Amino acid sequence: MLDEPRSGRLAAWGNALIAGLAAPDDAAQEVIAGDSAHRMSGLPGESAPVGLTLGLGRLRALGVTGLRVALPVPGHPLGLSGPPEFNARAMAAGEAVVAVGGPAIGFVPEVTEVGPRGDVHVGVEWQCLEVRDAPPADVPSxxxxxxxxxxxxxxxxxxxxxxxxxxxxxxxxxxxxxxxxxxxxxxxxxxxxxxxxxxxxxxxxxxxxxxxxxxxxxxxxxxxxxxxxxxxxxxxxxxxxxxxxxxxxxxxxxxxxxxxxxxxx
Known part of the structure; x- marks a missing residue:
């Protein structure tokens, strides 16, 4: 936990974009941070993976009103609400983002690293999956x-x-x-x-x-x-x-x- 989770950056800046408080390109750049590139795959209405700027804009067009974070570990499904497939993928990644409003969807990051030590290029593909419309587990006020x-x-x-x-x-x-x-x-x-x-x-x-x-x-x-x-x-x-x-x-x-x-x- 010395570093902020990618799901936190996606939710925070995605929320700012959806609310009209951040420009799409600026929000995408903040989410990408030190990585090489981020994409979203499996979005409703998209037949192929799209860049983060287009993906976040697509969420707003789909009626998504906000994004929540989940940071689960084995034995503690923090922030998850199902179904089992999404929970398992999120548990393996240690994090996920769940959309509020619009279609019942969530995102799990798939991270790839390419290149020699000292020149590693990190790519992230946010896999869009169906989620259960239910309260998230164990999230405090x-x-x-x-x-x-x-x-x-x-x-x-x-x-x-x-x-x-x-x-x-x-x-x-x-x-x-x-x-x-x-x-x-x-x-x-x-x-x-x-x-x-x-x-x-x-x-x-x-x-x-x-x-x-x-x-x-x-x-x-x-x-x-x-x-x-x-x-x-x-x-x-x-x-x-x-x-x-x-x-x-x-x-x-x-x-x-x-x-x-x-x-x-």
Whole structure:
């Protein structure tokens, strides 16, 4: 969770485009970010894959009013509502986007990498699939997510201290410094139109996720752990914290749709 999910960028900037708050080309470029190219395949009314700019415009023409994010992992279908085929594909990818309004469709990214190390070209094809029109699984409100995150941040910080991750070596320090530098650059966390609270929740969720990734060894080769039992204990300790951070990310990305639905209601 040191990096934002592609589904988050697609949902955030897709929502801004659908609401008329971002130009199509600008929104597509923000979604692509550091990748080489993105396409959408299987869109209703399209017989072949199309570029992201055309694809996002097509969604608006189909009557889609918003996009939601799902960040599932095995045993936790966060943000999913079925059917089984879509859930399985989303689970394998670790993320998905679900359309609100218009046809009942969702998108799962298929990522390909081509080229030698140092010159890798990353392509993403968003596979359009049928989804079930039902409430998404286990997505909290922004307020609930913010309260949970405050406690999770305390837990993650305490765990880092107990597990002596700070003394785990240069890899841990480099990961921590990279995260701090990225946070200090003042990057635009969400697209135009999102409420300030969503930005705050997402920033905190990403901070918690970064701490968990470092503590569990994703960037430190297990830090100071010296045995398999210690590595397992570390993972067990931080699993609930990671789950809370993922739930909060989904709540933040979905806040645009939730806010729009409240206004209509």
């Amino acid at each position: 922004l307020g609930e997510a913010e309260r949970e995150l405050a406690e999770a941040l305390r837990d993650a910080t305490a765990a880092l201290a107990r597990l002596d991750v700070a003394g785990a070596g240069p890899a841990a320090q480099a990961a921590l410094e990279a995260y701090r530098s990225r946070a200090e650059r003042g990057r635009e966390v969400l697209a135009p139109g999102y409420p300030p609270r969503a930005v705050r929740v997402l920033e905190l969720a990403q901070r918690v996720g970064a701490l968990v990734a470092i503590a569990t060894g994703a960037h430190t080769e297990h830090g100071g752990a010296v045995s398999a039992s210690e590595i397992a204990a570390r993972a067990d300790l931080l699993r609930p914290v990671e789950r809370t951070a993922r739930r909060a990310q989904v709540a933040a990305y979905n806040a645009f749709v939730e806010e729009a639905e409240r206004r209509r209601g």
